[in-house]
Amino acid sequence: MKNRIKVLRAERNMTQEELAIEVQVSRQTINAIEKGKFDPSLPLAFKISRLFELAIEDIFQLD
């Protein structure tokens, strides 16, 4: 699954650690999601989409 988290973070001058704090996971998990190595659960995807004020499908796309 591809995602735009890195771009959305950059647009908001947000670090991986800051995003991790907002959604209560580790920085390594955010890094793995950004690199497409780990697909987040639906609740985590919702948390991320709510934080960026976007729909889930605007952030995550199936390959």
Place this chain on the structure above:
Amino acid sequence: METKSNDYYTTERKNLRHLAYWTGAWGLTVAIAAFGPKFLWDFNSSISILAISISTTIGAGMILMNRKYANGLDEMHRKIFMEAKALALGVGVVGGLSYSMLDAANVIPFHAEIGHLVMLIGVTYFIAYIVGSIRYK
């Protein structure tokens, strides 16, 4: 953005610390229950039963703490943890039975000790956790 601390790390470290305490306490009580009869209380059955009961109770606490630790991890780390545990369990069951059969068939020149199995499970878990962590880096 204001500086905030990550509560996830605080919880994870607290749970890990508690898990280490429980594991250490269990290891200590196992050692006392295993070596006590010979070196401390001259095979007194009542004391042995008491020592084994304490060890089993603390072992149960360690198991529950393990579950609490797993539930406190974030989803990626829980996945790595669970995969490592699954591999360790599988290797423990299959390896343990094979090892026992080798002993029963007199293929190996020594007795199959439960300690070897515990070491095999521990090493498998450790390697599986490291490999899992590297895979998601």
